Amino acid sequence: LFGRGTCDMKGFVGVALSLLPEIAGARLKRPIHFALSYDEEVGCAGVRGLLQDLDTAGIKPALAIVGEPTEMRVVGAHKAGAVLHTHCHGREGHSSKPHLGANAVMMAGEFVHLLESIGDGLKGDADHRFDPPFTTVQANMIQGGSAVNILARDALVTWEYRALPDRDPTLILDAVRSRAESEILPKYRANVADARFETEVHATYPGLVMDETSEAVLLARDVTGANQVEAVAYGTEAAISSAPGSRR
Template identity: 45%
Template sequence: MSRSRELLETLVGFDTTSRESNLQLIEFVRDYLAGFGVASELVYNAERSKANLFASVGPVDLPGIVLSGHTDVVPVDGQPWTLPPFELTERDGKLFGRGTADMKGYIACVLALLPELVKAQLRLPVHIALSYDEEVGCLGVRSLLAVLEQRPVKPMLCIIGEPTELKPVLGHKGKLAMRCDVHGEACHSAYAPSGVNAIEHAAELIGELGRIGQRLHKRQDPRFDPPFSTVQTGLITGGKALNIVPADCRFDFEVRALPSMDPGEVAEALQAYAMQQVLPRMQAVSKQSSIRFTELSAYPGLVTDERSQAAELIAAFSGSREFGTVAFGTEGGLFDAVGIPTVVCGPGSMDQGHKPDEFVSLEQLDGCDAMLRRMLDSIQV
């Protein structure tokens, strides 16, 4: 049994679904690192129910390499799992369990490297960064980055180990998630014109959102798939009964934006339409009508230059210069925004992430171990 597989078995055993605490996992990692003489810095949330972890090996007064991963996983509720999600199961060269691909497999490989790291004579430091609540909007890492941003020496590279089948990824889209609350006036449906139907006006806004999305097709970047920014409405609730004109309706929508685009453009365009076109007609019937927009989460896109030092390093570590992009988001844009050049490269495939019977192959874990050892070889004295 490889050290990575053994550690992955332990990590999968912690239920770190985003709604739960991640402290048991973080405390395990802290104690594991301490066993090798490596101190950890924990950055807690306000309730101290979750924490980020940051640890360093090597000369911390020099720029180094951050190995970054998120500890939270998505829920298993309602998914048809045929295997226990929080126990590691091995079958046919695959390791099954929630988070094996996204992204505890990478974290296990990073931790498995530690005995070699602490024995090596490093000319540059290696930092381990573990965050919470990535799956619900890249929330936890922000407090960690606020701490790192104040330090005089910033890392030269961050490798985020999201599952890319160990292919080096230099870009992904940004995301903005928004909520719109439409409040109208209820009345008996027999007298519908006397009320303000919140669902119908919400539908009008959703229709306009679709038209805004269509216009985004004209601004394309062939490096991405799809090659344009996208908009979609994912949730809608409203109404009490068919014979009551609904007073309230809520819908949530998201923008997946090319790195060159500010996703706030979409929200601003929809808000302008709401205030100029829809709300006046609502308030002509009832002055109490309102439309309110609330940001739920946001993170920036990532685009790292193929000619950069970061790109050269990940090409050397991964053994490939076939740089790509991914459709899903990561914490990479946030690292990049504080001046830490970032790439994405990790074991497994996002085709397995978030699905029942999620898995990572032993071959991918072995490949990640090899990639990290090449990194280690490159920074030894």
């Protein structure tokens, strides 16, 4: 396989599968199961069904090792995250008379600035095991508009948060909705009463809270000889895999 991130995403699978002959010939007291999921990058879509299948089959693993590009470092914590879509609804009009419409692209710009403000406000709550050590909020995609001389009727902002794992991330969305309603919309509703934002959660995954005494962490440290357990800012399937029936 060739491609950006190929080794990061598939390297662990290849290495693990190469050990199958050795595992098959070993006299194991407990079996080793290989659980291969899909769409981890877009909200860990595959792992939830995989865990249901394991439960249906009566397979209850003692622990789970999730393969990630950690350079053989033992990682025991990661941030929670979500991908969100905010639809900005305005009213079309000619750009020579902006006061007769509501420009959804301009609404989107103010919304992005609001996200930056909320993210800046979270920097004081830090956990220095992570890099960066605070919850982050940022917009990564904007779509909208039909022509340069037409006020945009609709725009879409795709944004994300990556929250410290033991914080309540729902407070972020609550703050975004509340402040957008009070700080941005009054100006646009002065011209267009039904100007509005609609935000939906596209994908979400929980954070993994550090537990240095978990069986998985102890095993990984024993095998690798690692002296410490680290934390990462990206998300993985580890927190989902630590649901009842399996441990980190």
